[in-house]
């Protein structure tokens with residue numbers, strides 16, 4: 526059983542504030558993902574839990590134990606790094622067994638645990654190899670095995686999949702998800718990859734410039750983004766964000782008009798709409814929100830991403846895989862007003 530609590534935690538490097546007044550309760554057995562762009566403070570937050578960095582102010586707890594100042598080895602956390610951090614001169618078996626060796630686990634139990642964990646991450650046949658004799662994916666599994674060879678209170682994972690190629694990353698993502706389900710250990714996972722966050726997390730904390738912009742389940746973050754930053758960061762392709770104004774419940778921007786948006790008048794508004802909520806209208810449909818020329822057409826296999834030229838920017842929609850439109854052809858689109866998000870461009874917050 527372990528929860529992790531951050532209470533008003535800040536971290537400064539000199540004058541630079543890397544993490545600002547951070548408050549978060551990671552629940553027991555939860556898979557919590559810290560998601561954000563490079564430099565937003567994710568790794569620093571995680572390193573403070575590991576004890577590799579000390580908070581400048583505020584308190585960090587594992588359960589009711591305040592861990593500020595406690596040496597890393599007494600925190601009972603296991604960390605998996607992006608670089609794997611394997612010992613190059615030790616075999617796979619010795620790398621995996623290292624945490625057991627330093628805890629003086631008796632030889633028969635040592636053997637039993639190595640065998641079990643190697644089987645779990647499918648390294649059984651490779652125990653006598655050195656790290657340099659392994660592929661990237663196998664090295665990654667050694668790093669993972671070393672973390673799970675004992676059951677710590679908390680797993681800390683810092684972009685563990687980022688060095689893998691796309692195919693292996695997808696495969697390891699599913700393995701991690703399965704492993705978490707089996708092991709039921711509280712996990713804090715750092716990534717800048719929103720798909721990893723969406724697929725792995727129970728809850729996602731979206732970070733920007735040292736603060737949490739939004740905390741919620743992947744579904745909440747996707748369906749109910751509270752700020753422009755979150756709206757633009759989550760989703761692939763990213764949400765279309767179109768500047769314009771709102772008068773009498775009608776959003777207007779170069780050629781695009783959407784009505785039924787409530788009563789807030791905004792001189793500087795930003796309309797957000799996801800590609801899957803923009804639909805190509807029939808050629809005889811008079812009731813379109815926009816008619817615009819096609820800028821590009823990309824077949825992804827399961828569907829077609831179509832970008833339209835809208836003023837100085839593009840609007841992307843997800844069309845059927847059999848879409849036959851050509852570049853420069855003008856198409857009409859429809860957008861349901863209940864599928865759009867309206868933001869105040871000044872405060873960058875959602876307007877409800």
Ligand code: ATP
Nearest residue numbers: 538541543561562563564565566567568569570717
């Ligand atoms: P990335 O995804 O690139 O690893 P991140 O979100 O994990 O980014 P951090 O590594 O936590 O970001 O860094 C947050 C900020 O703090 C960055 O601007 C970084 O340059 C700065 N920083 C981190 N460590 C130090 C340090 N030891 N000294 C000075 N500045 C640091």
